[in-house]
Amino acid sequence: MGLWQKLTNNRFFKSIYREGYPDTDRKRVMVVINSLALHLHPVRVPKKALRVSYTWGLGGLSVWMFVILTITGVFLMFYYIPSVKDAWWSIININTSVYFGSFMRNMHRWAAHAMVILVLLHMTRVFYTGSYKPPREFNWVLGVVLLTVTFLLSFTGYLLPWDQLAYWAITVGAQMGGSTPIIGKQINVALLGGHQIGQPTLIRWYTLHVIFLPLIMIVLVSMHFWRVRKDGNISTPVYAAPPEEEEVQELPAARADAQEEAEAAAPEGGDEEPEPES
Amino acid sequence: MARVLQHEEEERVIEDPGERVHVWPHLVSIELVGALIYLLALSLMAILIRAPLVDLANPEVTPNPAKAPWYFLGLQELLLHMHPALAGVIVPGAVLILLAAIPYIDRSRVGTGIWFSTPKGLPITKFSAVYTAVWVIGLVLLDEFLPAGEGAHGISPLLELYGFPPAVGDIFVPLVFMTFIPWSLAVIVKRRWNANTREIIIALYTFFLASFVVLTVIGTAFRGHSMQLVWPWEIGTPEGVMGHY
Numbered sequence: 001m002g003l004w005q006k007l008t009n010n011r012f013f014k015s016i017y018r019e020g021y022p023d024t025d026r027k028r029v030m031v032v033i034n035s036l037a038l039h040l041h042p043v044r045v046p047k048k049a050l051r052v053s054y055t056w057g058l059g060g061l062s063v064w065m066f067v068i069l070t071i072t073g074v075f076l077m078f079y080y081i082p083s084v085k086d087a088w089w090s091i092i093n094i095n096t097s098v099y100f101g102s103f104m105r106n107m108h109r110w111a112a113h114a115m116v117i118l119v120l121l122h123m124t125r126v127f128y129t130g131s132y133k134p135p136r137e138f139n140w141v142l143g144v145v146l147l148t149v150t151f152l153l154s155f156t157g158y159l160l161p162w163d164q165l166a167y168w169a170i171t172v173g174a175q176m177g178g179s180t181p182i183i184g185k186q187i188n189v190a191l192l193g194g195h196q197i198g199q200p201t202l203i204r205w206y207t208l209h210v211i212f213l214p215l216i217m218i219v220l221v222s223m224h225f226w227r228v229r230k231d232g233n234i235s236t237p238v239y240a241a242p243p244e245e246e247e248v249q250e251l252p253a254a255r256a257d258a259q260e261e262a263e264a265a266a267p268e269g270g271d272e273e274p275e276p277e278s
Numbered sequence: 279m280a281r282v283l284q285h286e287e288e289e290r291v292i293e294d295p296g297e298r299v300h301v302w303p304h305l306v307s308i309e310l311v312g313a314l315i316y317l318l319a320l321s322l323m324a325i326l327i328r329a330p331l332v333d334l335a336n337p338e339v340t341p342n343p344a345k346a347p348w349y350f351l352g353l354q355e356l357l358l359h360m361h362p363a364l365a366g367v368i369v370p371g372a373v374l375i376l377l378a379a380i381p382y383i384d385r386s387r388v389g390t391g392i393w394f395s396t397p398k399g400l401p402i403t404k405f406s407a408v409y410t411a412v413w414v415i416g417l418v419l420l421d422e423f424l425p426a427g428e429g430a431h432g433i434s435p436l437l438e439l440y441g442f443p444p445a446v447g448d449i450f451v452p453l454v455f456m457t458f459i460p461w462s463l464a465v466i467v468k469r470r471w472n473a474n475t476r477e478i479i480i481a482l483y484t485f486f487l488a489s490f491v492v493l494t495v496i497g498t499a500f501r502g503h504s505m506q507l508v509w510p511w512e513i514g515t516p517e518g519v520m521g522h523y
């Protein structure tokens with residue numbers, strides 16, 4: 001028995017991964033159905049939608065940046081102090097005396113920039129492939145909200161080091177918000193938590209950055225993924241039908257999906273023949 | 279296999295998803311490789327390049343220039359040329375609303391799932407990008423160098439010199455340009471390529487994208503002391519921002 005078998009051929013491993021390594025078609029279906037993370041996917045996808053040059057994986061990479069930002073962000077929260085007096089010094093502390101502190105802070109910063117770029121590129125990919133067209137209209141709208149939340153997350157984080165760059169970027173930002181017609185003053189006060197930049201501003205933006213906006217992001221991304229599935233997965237080519245052709249009704253994609261999973265789960269049904277256990 | 283579908287809105291289209299393959303291993307392996315490449319690249323960056331940290335915030339010392347992070351520098355560039363309510367609130371708000379409205383304007387399913395949708399799509403994209411870039415760069419240069427008497431420069435100061443109220447140069451003229459450029463682009467694309475709705479929307483999105491890119495690059499790499507136009511190698515560190523720890 002090899003090491004792999006020793007690791008996998010026991011009750012504990014099998015209680016997690018019920019089917020073992022997915023080396024048969026039936027197991028390939030089951031591994032996707034049974035796993036929470038993989039279940040974001042359908043069981044099978046059109047080969048056309050898989051080409052890297054079609055999506056460039058940009059949506060997936062955006063969410064991967066969010067995961068990296070969450071992990072590095074929690075690490076930074078252990079050491080960062082959201083007070084005007086201590087914030088800057090706590091960053092110095094992270095940079096100089098915390099194990100992996102500088103690495104984690106740099107990673108958090110570069111992943112944040114990467115996420116903004118990736119989300120913009122993802123939107124541009126979706127646009128130029130016409131993937132916002134029906135039935136995906138609403139997912140595009142959700143996307144525009146996600147873009148806004150991405151900007152806000154990045155910008156609220158920019159304030160936290162409380163250095164000259166942060167302070168004056170916020171000054172510029174608050175002035176812009178304050179120039180809103182009619183309700184400018186109110187917006188300015190809401191952004192700053194008062195009439196000037198200070199402790200209320202920092203605590204406000206910190207709270208938005210570490211809890212409120214990430215929660216919103218998680219909810220919206222979940223809805224976004226859900227809709228990708230419900231709208232018939234990644235878009236594939238649609239052409240104009242020549243007028244004389246006969247009409248054929250098709251199952252809505254979501255139902256086709258559910259049917260496939262049902263077939264796979266019931267060993268007798270469908271084209272996913274179960275293999276005999278070895 | 280290609281199938282003919284009847285859409286609710288009576289649009290008859292052919293969907294061609296083609297052959298389907300299992301997500302495990304075909305998609306999962308691509309995702310894993312992509313995630314690892316990005317993790318590695320970011321780790322390398324994190325080891326090699328430090329995130330900036332400058333002097334402690336000091337309300338007494340205004341950096342010159344005081345810039346927002348790069349993704350807002352396009353808006354900050356607009357701020358130099360028009361009323362702050364326009365540049366800071368109305369333009370970005372309108373952009374987000376118009377972006378969200380795209381699928382409700384271009385409603386045909388035909389062209390989904392194909393890069394640039396039609397053979398005309400790519401040429402229209404290239405033309406629109408160049409057309410927009412020429413306009414935006416031209417206007418930025420004009421507003422920077424147009425003599426307006428007594429050492430002043432710019433469209434707005436010149437109009438004020440001729441007795442127009444500030445609102446004309448700060449609000450009216452920018453609004454005219456911001457509607458005329460995309461409108462004229464749409465007209466040209468429609469005439470020259472006999473463009474359909476999707477192709478016109480492609481031209482307009484490209485107008486948005488090219489404006490964003492050009493303004494962001496100008497704001498980031500070509501604005502130096504007192505937000506004056508300089509070459510990228512002349513920018514240096516802003517005054518009042520010292521020390522990288």
Ligand code: HEM
Binds near residue numbers: 139
């Ligand atoms: C935090 C930001 C975002 C995340 C994490 C995200 C994630 C994803 C993922 C993983 C997909 C699957 C296909 C792919 O990877 O390309 C997808 C598809 C899609 N996204 Fe996003 N997205 C984000 C922002 C946006 C934005 C800004 C837009 C547009 C304004 C958008 C519109 C869409 C649409 C319409 C689809 C369906 C595309 C198709 O069927 O080909 N998303 N998104």
